[in-house]
Amino acid sequence: MLNFSFTDEQEYFRNMLQDFAKKELLPNYTKWDREEITPRHLWRKLGELGINGLRIPVEYGGSGADCVTTGIAAEEIGRGDFNLTYAVMLNALIGEIITNHANEELKQEWLPKISSGEKIVGIAITEPSAGTDAGGIQTTAVHKGNEYILNGEKSGISVATVGDAFIIFAKTNPELGNRGISAFIVPADLSGVECRGYEDMGNIPIGRGSIYLSDVAVPEENLIGLENKGFAQVMNGFDLSRLLIGLQCVGAAFQSLDETIDHVKARHSFGKPLATYQGVSFPIVTHYTQLELVKWQAYRGLWLRDQGLKHSKESASVKWLGPKYSVEAIHECLLLNGHYAYTKELPLEQRLRDVIGLEIGDGTAQANQMVIAKDIIGKEYRSY
Ligand SMILES: Cc1cc2nc3c(=O)[nH]c(=O)nc-3n(C[C@H](O)[C@H](O)[C@H](O)COP(=O)(O)OP(=O)(O)OC[C@H]3O[C@@H](n4cnc5c(N)ncnc54)[C@H](O)[C@@H]3O)c2cc1C
Secondary structure, three states: OOOOOOOOHHHHHHHHHHHHHHHHHHHHHHHHHHHHHOOOOHHHHHOOOOOOOOOOOOOOOOOOOOOHHHHHHHHHHHHHHHHHHHHHHHHHHHHHHHHHHHHHHHHHHHHHHHHHHOOOEEEEEOOOEEEOOOHHOOOEEEEEEEEEEEEEEEEEEEEOOOOOOOEEEEOOOOOHHHHHHHEEEOOOOOEEEEEEEOOOOHHHHHHOEEEEEEEEEEEHHHOOOOEHHHHHHHHHHHHHHHHHHHHHHHHHHHHHHHHHHHHHHHHHEEEEEHOOOHHHHHHHHHHHHHHHHHHHHHHHHHHHOOOOOOOOOOOHHHHHHHHHHHHHHHHHHHHHHHHHOOOOOOOHHHHHHHHHHHHHHHOOOOHHHHHHHHHHHHHOOOOO
């Protein structure tokens, strides 16, 4: 049986979040960008609503929700405040990694605080010389006594300036390439950790930046899962975060379309509402259609994940086209709103800047196309 409907519980959750996003997030969306603030009180508010812990089991303070429900949160929060969708996506990714791979002490220490929004945790893979080619990282972790000593530099990391801890990927066996990478929870206040922010084009409240690691002594209990298995552990998590990113971008783009539809009905040219001209309505229809296609591919991918079925290529397709179609839609909305939309009075210019970031973050178009090619053409035809 093919069934595209959400459960009553999921519909209730969507309605609750729609209301919350409209009343409590949307009015202040541009404020945090202008003031360059990470609204930690809203991370805590999302904690109260159970959003941070959607992919964290109930016994660790989470909501224990399925992936489809997590997708609803990404989409609806994306309508209100695109930057707060990081709380959905990052926490889902990190929540799953800690839940599935970390030891009991780490789970008890971090999961309840992530769920409540008390602590913000980032994930640090990218380095100055290794982004798409994540297996090429150079940060090292050397096992000495009951500690690992970390040295290296992470770049482009979300929440670098505000994170309380980071899941850091480092080479424990440099000869083994991506089979020699391990993951560690590294509190930001450990000696030898230094975080510096960037002057980014968008996603300002996310505090992206670099993390410098100089002889950081990390207790061996902070190793997540098995030594040298860090890469495999996180790759599976990306299949989730990429689907969520697609939905958070689509949410921001749908909100822009709704605002634009209101505008073109109210605004007149040559004696008629703009909406009566096909030069105005057809672009709106085009973007609406593209966004709907990505949205349903995203929910399909999340459903496949909930069923324990393969979904890497679906996830990659959503991560490739979700941000791309959303950027195109928001750009068009900005133009259809005329010159006021080019000012900071309207949220459209910020949405455009914010969403572009996720055309890069978590894997570029090409990185995702490589995933799809590997699946449908065959891994023996990989270029790497
Ligand atoms: C908003 C944002 C948030 C981010 N958050 C995080 C985070 O929290 N943690 C983290 O670890 N990283 C994060 N990143 C970094 C991000 O994951 C990397 O920027 C991304 O993986 C690309 O790596 P790169 O920037 O080094 O580009 P490169 O890998 O140098 O690629 C440059 C260009 O070349 C293309 N390219 C590379 N290799 C190939 C190939 N083989 N075939 C075809 N084209 C290719 C790429 O698609 C891209 O267009 C974030 C980035 C942004 C913008």
